[in-house]
Amino acid sequence: MPDILEDADRLCAKTGARLTPLRRRVLELVARANAPVKAYDLLSQIDRTNTSAKPPTVYRALDFLIDAGLVHRVEALNAFVACPQAGHGHAAMLYVCENCANVTEVQGARPGQDHKPDGFTVKRSVIEHYGLCANCL
Amino acid sequence: MPDILEDADRLCAKTGARLTPLRRRVLELVARANAPVKAYDLLSQIDRTNTSAKPPTVYRALDFLIDAGLVHRVEALNAFVACPQAGHGHAAMLYVCENCANVTEVQGARPGQDHKPDGFTVKRSVIEHYGLCANCL
DNA sequence: TTTTGGTATGTAATAACATAACATGTTTTG
């Protein structure tokens, strides 16, 4: 399996984004968890190596990673997951198991097709679109 | 237009849910705003008539209203909207205008079909499905 | 009618999540 960190290095090299050690460390922590991670959990993990880490430290790193397309925010959980396909167009659907917390990311929501992972049983869906209404366009 | 509060009364009468004065008041406040409302805004509005209102007061009322299918939580905004069709099956999609804050709720979430309101331009979508994965079923 | 059980609300405290504002350091670029 292609390493998420190497992909991130490549992607950032291409786009000019600066994947600093701190940001890379946060990405590593998010990617290593195979479940959505909370910001303050990341913070306490960073703290083990860098006592100066404070909330803005981790939120800024996460903002960078999200902008770079390396991490997604899971809105209904206030948590974060690493994107398995860094740099894709980014209309991603997440399938989150409420038992084991595993997240499957599906891309390219083509109308009509159902991209639901095999065997996944959906209990609740969050579907929110943000943009401009006809009046405000 | 049929009154949301009357619909709520009817629905609760049918299901046996107890739409108490406090809950009805919160629903009224959510319904009157024609935009997503924050819990603490509701709280301060309740406070004008009921000085004893505290955070659990409004969160409990909102939980009830959500369970009853009268209100939806807008996950990416930490806010709440009244459901225009109380009691529908409830896989709702929300289209939120980032300029005027108007929310359009569309139902019948066949993930394939596109129910986008006419003229709405989507900039960002939040699509999260919660349930059980194949391993955990 | 008293007791009991269930549901709703009151109340205090705190947990959990997130950002503002400003200072300091580090890298890039002209």
Place this chain on the structure above:
DNA sequence: CAAAACATGTTATGTTATTACATACCAAAA
């Protein structure tokens, strides 16, 4: 190098949500 741009450190505070326990209320059972 110097200036500008970017990144991080630091303090404080703002915002959102829950826990835990007490009290009130209502209706059925004893």
